Amino acid sequence: MPSPYNIDVHYSCMDCLDRTDRPFCNLTKKTMEGLEKIKFTSVYPRGALLFVEEEQPRGVFILCSGRVKLTTSSSEGKKLILKIVQPGEVLGLSSAILGKPYEVSAETIEPCQVNFIKRSEFLAFLNEHTEACFHTAEQLSEKYQMAQREIRALGLSSSTGEKLAKLLLDWCDETTKTNGAFRLKVVLTHEEIAQMLGTTRETITRLLSDMRKKKIIDIKGSTVMVTDHAALEEMVSI
Amino acid sequence: MNAVELFRALSAFVEPMLLKAGDKLFEANEPADGVYLIQRGKVQLTYPNAAGVAVTERLARGGQILGLGPLFADRPWGATGEVVAATRAGFVRKDAVMRFLDEHPEGRLAVLRLLSQDVDRCLGLIRNSGPLISKAS
Numbered sequence: 226m227p228s229p230y231n232i233d234v235h236y237s238c239m240d241c242l243d244r245t246d247r248p249f250c251n252l253t254k255k256t257m258e259g260l261e262k263i264k265f266t267s268v269y270p271r272g273a274l275l276f277v278e279e280e281q282p283r284g285v286f287i288l289c290s291g292r293v294k295l296t297t298s299s300s301e302g303k304k305l306i307l308k309i310v311q312p313g314e315v316l317g318l319s320s321a322i323l324g325k326p327y328e329v330s331a332e333t334i335e336p337c338q339v340n341f342i343k344r345s346e347f348l349a350f351l352n353e354h355t356e357a358c359f360h361t362a363e364q365l366s367e368k369y370q371m372a373q374r375e376i377r378a379l380g381l382s383s384s385t386g387e388k389l390a391k392l393l394l395d396w397c398d399e400t401t402k403t404n405g406a407f408r409l410k411v412v413l414t415h416e417e418i419a420q421m422l423g424t425t426r427e428t429i430t431r432l433l434s435d436m437r438k439k440k441i442i443d444i445k446g447s448t449v450m451v452t453d454h455a456a457l458e459e460m461v462s463i
Numbered sequence: 464m465n466a467v468e469l470f471r472a473l474s475a476f477v478e479p480m481l482l483k484a485g486d487k488l489f490e491a492n493e494p495a496d497g498v499y500l501i502q503r504g505k506v507q508l509t510y511p512n513a514a515g516v517a518v519t520e521r522l523a524r525g526g527q528i529l530g531l532g533p534l535f536a537d538r539p540w541g542a543t544g545e546v547v548a549a550t551r552a553g554f555v556r557k558d559a560v561m562r563f564l565d566e567h568p569e570g571r572l573a574v575l576r577l578l579s580q581d582v583d584r585c586l587g588l589i590r591n592s593g594p595l596i597s598k599a600s
Binding site for chain 1: 510518520531532533534535536537538541542564565568571572574575576578579580581582583585586587588589590
């Protein structure tokens with residue numbers, strides 16, 4: 226069936242085959258029925274802003290498919306990408322619970338399906354469903370740990386090359402492994418990678434080129450093949 | 464139930480302890496099997512790293528609960544908690560916390576608010592760390 230941006234849209238969470246693998250969505254039938262009643266399904270193209278830093282919280286956004294980048298502005302006015310959010314995560318949680326402005330901005334980096342829940346209805350849902358409350362606590366705890374890791378990295382004096390190697394290693398997993406190499410579909414631009422690592426686009430372009438010359442990686446369009454995983458590991462000291 | 468009421472309610476389950484400056488309440492990467500209630504004193508939460516730079520997340524004072532994040536994420540401690548002034552604290556085991564929250568819906572929302580504050584505080588710290596980020600790059 227045709228759908229916007231050619232993505233497979235699931236209008237009913239009950240029919241979603243991925244929900245049992247997703248910590249927040251893996252709810253019992255009764256709780257899921259409660260969620261179905263209050264969520265609105267939307268589809269967004271790449272580059273859509275779900276919410277922006279300092280905006281009053283309207284609600285929470287469950288990312289069903291696609292990826293979203295979370296950004297913040299440093300006190301120096303520098304844009305930083307904090308995280309690339311994967312499907313299954315809930316965005317805007319802490320602000321919605323506290324009733325405080327969003328701390329980050331969320332922008333789609335590829336076409337996404339998002340289930341939106343209004344703040345007042347989400348809070349009532351949490352009040353009514355114990356299970357949803359515990360799943361939300363788990364999500365918040367994961368976000369806390371992610372932010373702690375980010376803070377820990379702030380104090381590091383590691384080189385940008387080391388940080389880039391670490392980022393590529395983070396993206397390598399069993400699902401990307403083929404014939405001993407890792408095939409990474411990189412949807413981020415060099416500018417966006419630079420914003421993740423707190424550096425410039427030119428530095429990222431130069432470092433990727435250096436890695437390519439040393440045959441650590443190979444680049445074809447938006448695909449990065451990590452051909453020498455061990456060499457990347459050697460570049461990372463922590 | 465607000466944070467103060469949650470603290471009071473959980474205090475019924477504590478195993479109390481007295482600590483002096485320099486004592487470690489917990490260390491990063493150690494298993495977290497409960498929460499600490501800081502009844503009096505000060506505990507500094509820091510993230511040590513390989514470069515030897517300790518980044519302080521916050522100074523926890525009397526009335527604060529430490530460890531909700533690791534408890535719900537089922538992960539080890541993310542930070543080290545070091546006592547910086549004579550402290551009276553209490554430890555509540557994970558099973559006691561979960562039992563309490565099962566029986567008290569209002570406590571669950573208080574926990575969500577505390578966890579949300581932890582997330583927001585960390586994000587604020589990241590946002591205000593421009594000079595550190597520049598230095599690191």
